[in-house]
Amino acid sequence: MIKSETKIRVRYGETDQMGYAYYGVYAQYYEVGRVEAMRMLGFSYKEVETRGILMPVVDYTISYKKPAYYDDEITVITRIKEMPKGARLVFDYECFNASGELLNTGKVTLVYLDKSTGRVTSIPIWLQDALKPFFGL
Amino acid sequence: MIKSETKIRVRYGETDQMGYAYYGVYAQYYEVGRVEAMRMLGFSYKEVETRGILMPVVDYTISYKKPAYYDDEITVITRIKEMPKGARLVFDYECFNASGELLNTGKVTLVYLDKSTGRVTSIPIWLQDALKPFFGL
């Protein structure tokens, strides 16, 4: 399994008039979480794009349990639970506040897109190779 | 059934370096869609809050089929498919581009929160009454 923890502080501009971190802002927090998870593989998402692969999101689900508030320090826990097969990469999420309360859980599925053809492709070999050790392969 | 159509043009600041409307921006588009859907009931979401009810999102799912691009005019179709019961209000979504291609589908579930107590509450009578005619009740 791959597991990363990222701390993000809620910005004023991310709150809404309810005083909550806006429900839409977690798409960014989750994105930051998976960038950090990928850094554990030995390369940045930036490099992925440099190698000619784009990774757009195809599915995103999130369940909100409790709100986050301005200036809260959120811990985003990102997991790749299973060795990815085929053309999809799945990230699982949990967000906690500083008191350890679960704020939300979610899942984001990405695909691999060949930049030159614009077509969905299967997992690049170099990504597969980087992932294997984390799954005892 | 309640059904509304809202047109939204993709802003430059909403694109990302892939050239897509960022996957996180649809949370805002969907929010605009349900505000318009609620306006069909004879009041704005602003008034809902004035009456002491907040409606935070508890579940949000979205499946992306095709990207939207800068300056595209998106049609957000928002539906309340069933007369809401209990403590949840469910909105279903479809987004299309100007060529009529389906961009994404999604679902957002809201709860009612009593502003004075901060607690989840059941659907307010006045909201129930406004909804009924749309479901032949």
Next chain:
Amino acid sequence: MIKSETKIRVRYGETDQMGYAYYGVYAQYYEVGRVEAMRMLGFSYKEVETRGILMPVVDYTISYKKPAYYDDEITVITRIKEMPKGARLVFDYECFNASGELLNTGKVTLVYLDKSTGRVTSIPIWLQDALKPFFGL
């Protein structure tokens, strides 16, 4: 002079916990305003990029007089007051709420960037030609 009027409704996600439209959101509103102003010239900003010109912002100033609130319909008035010379294009702004109150005034200066060289360049001939009639030239 070129002058355009654009109406924008404040989204929930654009408010902050003060209940104001976040001070940072006007960068987007102004951007929408200048896109509409350029459409009056007979082409979209999208086409400008297709013709190989990027137009990044080099200066941005804004003075806030009054806040906008959720669901307010804002009128963004965008002006090009003088025939642009050299390598800069200046847009002047005023935002009003539905009661006609002045919310803020601002100014955004753009430069022309040749996409192929990445260098600042002078105003393209075709843009100059499109602008001239508005300044009696």
Next chain:
Amino acid sequence: MIKSETKIRVRYGETDQMGYAYYGVYAQYYEVGRVEAMRMLGFSYKEVETRGILMPVVDYTISYKKPAYYDDEITVITRIKEMPKGARLVFDYECFNASGELLNTGKVTLVYLDKSTGRVTSIPIWLQDALKPFFGL
């Protein structure tokens, strides 16, 4: 003088299709910078609001020298250069990338708003007292 340094990594969702960090995102970066600057005074901006004071922005100017890119680590340097007098608090900014290149400079002016009256007020005594030692007063 008060001076703080904050590091912020550019998120994917903050880029635009030019590949730049969107010009509008610096309003958030600057906000994060001044929150950190205020923390040096011994309290958070969150506490300022709890004490009944809101601090909306009344003026914001920024000059862009160079763009930031996705995943860049930006250093935001925030300064209060002079002991604030009257009803305004001025923050000066410089943003640098990891290579030490100056990305932009800016200035943000805030006022104090009494939450209970909704009126602009002069600097609260406790804020003045917290600021004094930094200016040798």
